[in-house]
Amino acid sequence: MTPASTDLPAxxxxxxxRADDALARVLPGEQLPPAELHRAMRYAVLGGGKRLRPLFVYAAGHALGCDGPILDAPACAVEIIHAYSLVHDDLPAMDDDALRRGRPTCHIVFGEAMAILAGDALQALAFDILASAPGDDDPRQRIAMLRALGAACGAEGMAGGQAFDLAAVGRKLSLDELERMHAYKTGALIRASVRLGALAAGCRDDAMLDRLDRYAHAVGLAFQVRDDILDVEGESAVIGKTAGKDAAADKPTFPSILGLDASRERLTALVDEALDAVGPLGERGEWLAELARYSARRGH
Structure with missing residues (x-):
């Protein structure tokens, strides 16, 4: 069990x-050729982490009455996409980080070329898992899931967010520009996680999907605001990555634009937005509500 999970309800x-076990099953074994590539893939995915994105899949499915193994494939797919994005973001050409989840980053251990290949292979694996997993026999539902994951990865998702991030170094952004950047870079995969959980549960209600998307948008921004606060206040040994790196790189952050106190107020407002969106789900939506609260209080 990851350290982050100790802050969560039982x-x-x-x-x-459950997510850790499912991930270990779907990743290729370390001894299968090409063994070095497979070791890098497993290192990137299985070396700890909060597993928040799989939890959003499970919580959204639970909110709509589904808790079965049908949720495992989308849960694995979103976490593998997340891991691939971290491998590439940590590269010297991107964020140039040597520490991730309290360990040396993938390219430090395996070299830059193998880390790039591991990221590429992980992205492909995520879509293969989602396309081939048992589930709804309606092909439109499967296509909707693949499209949701694809959109989260692309120019209007994580890749676009990283492009905004690279272009923003040394610039003064407005709050709207900063929130757009993070809605792409961090929020898009959180929104996809919630949507995939709902789609896997068989949801075809557009109004419900919109409500869940509003929830996920707010939580995604809340997660990033908390990340930026931790970059100012946290310690590297606790948060599992290099503290103060954003300020040192002259990157725009919520505290640099709003200040710490206003960033905390923005964080509270975003959590309230998320809780309001899932309030009508009642008790079934409590896992989603708890994840929103956790995103704001987490220590790493």
């Missing part, structure tokens, strides 16, 4: 273990 703690 049902969600159990789902962290």
């Amino acid at each position: 049902p969600l703690k159990a789902l962290v273990g």
Whole structure:
């Protein structure tokens, strides 16, 4: 169980273990050729992490009455996409980080070329898992899931967010520009995680999907605001990555634009937005509500 899971209620703690077990099953074995590539892939995915994106899949499915193994494939797919994005973001050509989840980053251990290949292979694997997993026999539902994941990865998702991030170094951004950047870079995969959980549960209600998307948009921004606050206040040994790196690189952050106190107020407002969106789900939506609260209080 990852350290982050100790801050979660018991049902969600159990789902962290479920996600870890599912990921270990779907990743290629370390001894299968090309072994070095497979070791790099497993290192990138299985070396800890909060498993928040799989938890959003499970929580959204639960909110709509589904808790079965049908949720495991989308849970694995979003976490593998997340891992691939971290491998590439940590490269010297991007964020140039040597520490991730309290360990040396993938390119430090395996070299830059193998880290690039591991990221490429992980992205492909995520779509293969989602396309081939058992589930709804309606091909439109499967296509909708693949499109949701694809959109989260592309120019209007993580890749676009990283492009905004690279262009923003040394610039003064407005709050709207900063929120757009993070809605792409961090929020897009969180929104996809929630949507995939709902689609896997068989949801075809556009109004419900819109409500869940509003929730996920707010939580995605809340997660980033908290990340930026931790970059100012946290310690590298606790947060598992290099503290203060954004300020040192002259990157725009919520505290650099708003200040710490206003960033905390923005964080509270975003959590309130998320809770309001899932309030009508009642008790079934409590896992989603708890994840929104956790995003704001987490220590790493």
